[in-house]
Amino acid sequence: MADAQVEAFRTALGGAEKPALAFCRTGTRSTTLWALAASDRLSANEILQTTLEAGYNLEALRPQLEAASGKRSSNT
8 A cells, every 4th residue: 555545544534424434345455554544543463453353364564564653653
């Protein structure tokens, strides 16, 4: 996913009434976008646990999620 797509999804979720529904055929793209968009507020472990509980193993995203978490930590 491109950074611009993640940011657009984060913005859309921020302005949406809750709960919000994202759709793609298998759910993997929607889940991946959510995971990357949530990396500005949740840890990699929290994100991966949430997605696993929903039936999606996104462990391959751990490096990206941890990098985003590191950026968040250095900005605070």
